[in-house]
Amino acid sequence: MRVLSSLLLALTAGASSALVDAPAPFNSSLFKDLNVTRGLNYHYYAVPADTGKPTILFLHGYPSTSYDWRHQVAFFQDKGYGLLVPDLLGYGGTAKPLDPQLYVSSLITRDLIDILDAEGINQAVVISHDWGSKTASRLANYFPERFHSYAFLAVGYFSPNYFATPYDVNVNLTKAVLGYANFGYFDFFASDGADQIILDHLDSFFDILYAKDTVRTITDWSPLGALEAFITKDTRLPPVDYVTPEERSIQMEALRQGGFAGPLNWYKIARGTLEGQDDQGIPQQNVLLQSPVFFGAALRDYVTVSAPINLDAVIASSNSTLTVHEYNSGHWVQMALKDEVNSDLLQWIEGSVGLDG
Ligand SMILES: *[C@@H]1O[C@H](CO)[C@@H](O)[C@H](O)[C@H]1NC(C)=O
Ligand SMILES: *[C@@H]1O[C@H](CO)[C@@H](O)[C@H](O)[C@H]1NC(C)=O
Ligand SMILES: *[C@@H]1O[C@H](CO)[C@@H](O)[C@H](O)[C@H]1NC(C)=O
Ligand SMILES: *[C@@H]1O[C@H](CO)[C@@H](O)[C@H](O)[C@H]1NC(C)=O
Numbered sequence: 520m521r522v523l524s525s526l527l528l529a530l531t532a533g534a535s536s537a538l539v540d541a542p543a544p545f546n547s548s549l550f551k552d553l554n555v556t557r558g559l560n561y562h563y564y565a566v567p568a569d570t571g572k573p574t575i576l577f578l579h580g581y582p583s584t585s586y587d588w589r590h591q592v593a594f595f596q597d598k599g600y601g602l603l604v605p606d607l608l609g610y611g612g613t614a615k616p617l618d619p620q621l622y623v624s625s626l627i628t629r630d631l632i633d634i635l636d637a638e639g640i641n642q643a644v645v646i647s648h649d650w651g652s653k654t655a656s657r658l659a660n661y662f663p664e665r666f667h668s669y670a671f672l673a674v675g676y677f678s679p680n681y682f683a684t685p686y687d688v689n690v691n692l693t694k695a696v697l698g699y700a701n702f703g704y705f706d707f708f709a710s711d712g713a714d715q716i717i718l719d720h721l722d723s724f725f726d727i728l729y730a731k732d733t734v735r736t737i738t739d740w741s742p743l744g745a746l747e748a749f750i751t752k753d754t755r756l757p758p759v760d761y762v763t764p765e766e767r768s769i770q771m772e773a774l775r776q777g778g779f780a781g782p783l784n785w786y787k788i789a790r791g792t793l794e795g796q797d798d799q800g801i802p803q804q805n806v807l808l809q810s811p812v813f814f815g816a817a818l819r820d821y822v823t824v825s826a827p828i829n830l831d832a833v834i835a836s837s838n839s840t841l842t843v844h845e846y847n848s849g850h851w852v853q854m855a856l857k858d859e860v861n862s863d864l865l866q867w868i869e870g871s872v873g874l875d876g
Contacts (some may be wrong), residue, residue: 535841542586542589543593544589544593544596544770545564545592546596549565549566550562550612551564551565552612553633553634554628555630555634556633557626557629559614559621560612560613561608561613561614561630561633561634562585562604562605562606562611562613563585563603563606563613564585564592564603565602565638566592566596566602568833569599569600572600572601573601573642573644573868574601574640574643575591575643575645576603576604576635576666576833577592577605578605578607578631578645578646578648578652579606579607579610579648580647580648580649580651580674581649581786582649582782583610583649583770584606584610584774585605585606586769587648587770587851588752589645590853590854590857590861593865594857594861594865595861598852600868603634603640605631606621607627608630608784609622609782609784609785610773610781611777614778615777615778616781617781619784619787619793620788621784622784622785622788623793623797624661624797624798625657625661625800627654627657628657628658628661628662631658632662640732641732643665643666644666644668644670644868645658645668645670646670646672647669647672647674647721648671649672649673651675651676652668652672652673652677655669655671656669656671656676656677657801658677659810660679660801660802661801661802663805666810668810668867668868668871669721669808669811669812669813670812670814670815671813671829672815672817672852673817673820673851673852674814674823674829675814675832675833676812676829676832676837678806678836679798680798682794682798683795683799684795685792686705686789686790688705689702690702690705690706699741699742700741700743701742702741703741703742703743703744704740704741704745704746707744707747707792708787708790709783709786709787709791712867713779714778714782714783715779716747716751717750717779720750720753720763721771721775722753723752723754723755725767725771726749726755726756726758727740727749727750728760729762729767730756731759733820733849734819734821736747736822740756741821759849761851761855761857762765762854780799783816806836807837808836809836811839811840811841811842812833812837812841813843814833814841814844815844815852815860815863816829816830816844816845816846817848817849817850817852818846818848819847819848819849820849826872840871844860844863
């Protein structure tokens with residue numbers, strides 16, 4: 520209860536939330552709030568680096584908060600790394616505007632640079648997952664001088680022209696290759712009222728999100744209409760063993776409190792044309808990454824099909840050292856195989872050249 524009530528406070532309060540306990544391993548007094556240049560509040564966890572250690576910026580995906588990185592926070596904070604772990608736009612203690620246009624990458628990356636500036640961080644290492652990988656890609660495209668290196672988990676690099684292909688064309692392509700419309704769930708997420716439907720069936724939604732048998736997503740998440748049908752029937756599935764019941768309630772409560780109207784905007788801009796248009800502003804000379812890249816493929820993630828599709832994208836986009844690890848895991852690889860992932864990331868960071876803190 521103590522953990523839950525502190526989370527609620529952290530979600531609604533500003534800097535005063537620092538006085539309340541945050542869920543372990545987060546240290547309550549290290550949460551901060553920043554009103555970024557465009558006037559939106561960002562809530563983030565900030566651990567200063569020990570001398571000589573770099574700072575890592577962690578970018579979570581959908582539907583999540585900074586709490587997704589709890590195992591990495593525990594691991595790297597003990598080793599003296601600087602950490603910046605924001606709740607991204609739409610989530611947790613950060614602003615949750617309803618206008619999808621405010622979620623495009625050129626704006627969100629600027630917000631994150633504001634956080635780096637406020638913290639006096641000249642260069643950071645990025646570690647990203649899911650939609651966070653899109654944001655990491657765009658940080659590399661817009662602000663390459665601010666980052667040492669980029670790690671992508673489960674979802675790889677998004678090339679600047681990725682969203683130029685209309686959604687319908689992409690869906691038909693996946694249908695031709697896989698036999699079903701792999702990104703059909705975008706359609707549901709972008710539809711009016713989806714936020715309330717998800718909230719009304721949150722247990723079922725969490726069951727399929729964290730399905731133990733990840734093959735279930737092929738029938739019950741990805742195809743057009745499948746996810747909505749699954750949750751509106753309140754279908755239940757056995758839970759995964761790498762998320763404790765307490766961790767699950769912390770995550771569910773954060774999302775219940777924040778709602779899904781904000782988070783679903785990450786899909787609306789991709790299902791429509793906003794992200795594709797925004798990406799046209801990417802400087803051509805920054806399309807190819809010139810810094811070390813890590814890709815952690817989640818071999819049993821059938822939604823993002825990370826191994827075959829994302830690996831190609833990462834390889835094609837890197838003109839620097841590329842480190843690839845394959846994990847026998849579903850989508851949530853940073854939780855499911857935390858020790859393996861932490862150790863691989865540590866080795867990669869320590870081996871990356873030119874780190875100057
Ligand atoms: C939390 O951070 C504060 C500020 O750096 C520090 O004084 C305190 O010892 C930390 N608490 C724990 C439990 O590490
Ligand atoms: C945040 O900054 C904007 C201008 O960038 C300002 O108009 C607004 O009042 C600020 N909000 C808070 C809560 O300080
Ligand atoms: C996608 O496939 C559907 C059904 O086969 C077809 O009606 C539609 O025109 C296709 N859309 C595009 C953009 O190719
Ligand atoms: C790739 O990197 C090398 C240096 O490592 C550089 O000389 C070359 O111009 C880069 N190629 C492109 C296409 O950016």
